Amino acid sequence: MTLWEIKNKQSAMIDSLDATLVPAIGQRLNEMGFASGQLIQCLRRSPLKGPLVLQLGDCVYSLEQSIATRINITAA
């Protein structure tokens, strides 16, 4: 499943970043901690398919749909 399908308050493990991602964005996501094996938790989902709020390591990030659909996860 992709990160976009994560439920509110659910935790998951990042599998991989989609190969269709622009390399620069893929690398940035990596540097921000979006790397395989990392635990991620959904803190909230915004209404109207707005950005997700996620806790990853020591940071809280907000990601929009177009990018969350390209991060593959396994629900924990």
Next chain:
Amino acid sequence: MKNIILVGKPNSGKSLLFNQLTGMRQKVANFPGVTVELKSGKFDQYQLVDFPGTYSLQSLSRDEELAIAKLHEAMHSDDTSLIVCNLDATRLERSLVFGLQVRDLAFQHNKGLIFALNMIDEVSRFGHHIDTEQLAQDLGCKVHALSAKTLLGLHEFRLALLDAAQHPQDFIPLKTEEASQPVLEISRKLSQQYGIKADVVLKRQNKIDDFLLNNVFGGLIFLVIMFLLFQSIFTWASPLMDGVEAIVGQLAALSSSVLPPGVVNDFVTDALFGGVGSFLVFVPQIMVLTLVIGLLEDTGYLARAALICHKPLSFFGLSGRSFIPYLSGHACAIPAIFAARTIESPRKRLITMMTIPLMSCSARLPVYALLIAVLVPETQYLGGLLNLQGITFFILYFIGILTALLVSTLLNKLTDMNTDQAEMPFILELPTYRLPHWKPLIHRVLTSAKQFIKRAAPVIFMVSVVIWFLGYFPQNGDLQSSYLAMLGHWIDPIFTPLGLDWRYGVAILVSFLAREVFVGALGTLFGIEGADENIAGLAANIQSDGLALGAGIGLMLFYVVALQCVATVATIKGETGSKKIAWGLFVGYGLLAYFLAFLAATFI
């Protein structure tokens, strides 16, 4: 002078450290990527340069690209004696990703590097201890724990920095055994070993977010905050404005009683106090606006606002990150256009820059305030909590925002067909909530007032003097037969359809230099005409002179939309690299403004 370079991840307390070291109050903001230009200040005999915060040496947005290019340049320069990398002790893993990249860069270029482990007070507050000695060994660089906020360890850091700058060659990073491993792995390992548990640090932040980002209350709170922001411009600033007005009035009365009656007396009273004085009255409003925006920025709320706005703004082809430039555009378009650099998507950045001039900047405040005082009664609701004038203000700002969104949609549709390049997505870090640091904030408020006066006063003074001369002569004080009247009657046909007479025409024309000139110019024009020497009541003067409601509303709309600011046109030209865009906007918004004013004057 040798340079010491300060780098670090966004939101790592870097700017505050810079302020503490240099004593220069530079803008400290709790929003990723607010420092869009290099700031420098003196530190002992060195020049300390504050680099914009970046997550990585690989850039995504324009501001990061600039910062990284500058950093590479500095690495090659012989003037660079030392690099200071600021780490956020509460977010060790993320800080170290960038910190380790910088370490490798320093190693390559044989530059000295020191790590400042900032926000150590927060780590201690959670009862955690970081073994800096051991961490320094693992990093192969000196590490100094400190807190730029509570000043803990700052004195020692200052001394260490001075010492290191003397012989930077001893501070070139040592090759550690892990150095060959990927940066991401090392930082993960080190943060697990030394760092504080993320859940502990983020607990309070997430609790506040539960409330402020709540699906129901979050939007409501956002609207209330924005509404209060605009009300505050009127209600908090009004006692200060009355004070300034009273002082200017007293000075004018004093000078006119001291000076003998005649040309000189008329000049001082009408041109100096009437022209320049009537614009000084609005400085307090600009200060209050800067204060409120600064508060929101420093507490960390602006990042949440960007998140809340992302979805709504994306309907208009904008990003949540467009919110910050839009909001600061209400203070001044020029820094706002620079702030648009943080928007990753080049197309959204361009659209944001092109629509920022529609945000009602503080130069329009004097114009709105004057026209509202003329046209809108001081009715109060809910026991003085809301007043009709404040609400009108809100509506004017809202019309500006609405126009910007409509123009954005249009631009988005127009540029949609030729986008082969991938859109950069919206990724935003939500920083920790912090109490604002008062000293830099107050300094920033004072600077905003100083800069506003410095930028506008000379122009307003010149325009006031010229207008006064043209309006006073050749028949000492008879405006109807002055040079200005002749000139005004010549341009009259342009403004007649808007229901405005030649005096407004002249004031509008001169305000194309800078909008706030309008009030000064009108002040001078009505000052000359009014038989009494009272300059304080320009609004009252206009009221007794009579300004039709339709024409007045048209005039307000004209000022909402028209791009009457030479400096903004120049900035857009610089940032887009296109003369065509800059002057195209000038003409386009000018025509639209005229059309709206015409509609209002005709149909109201």
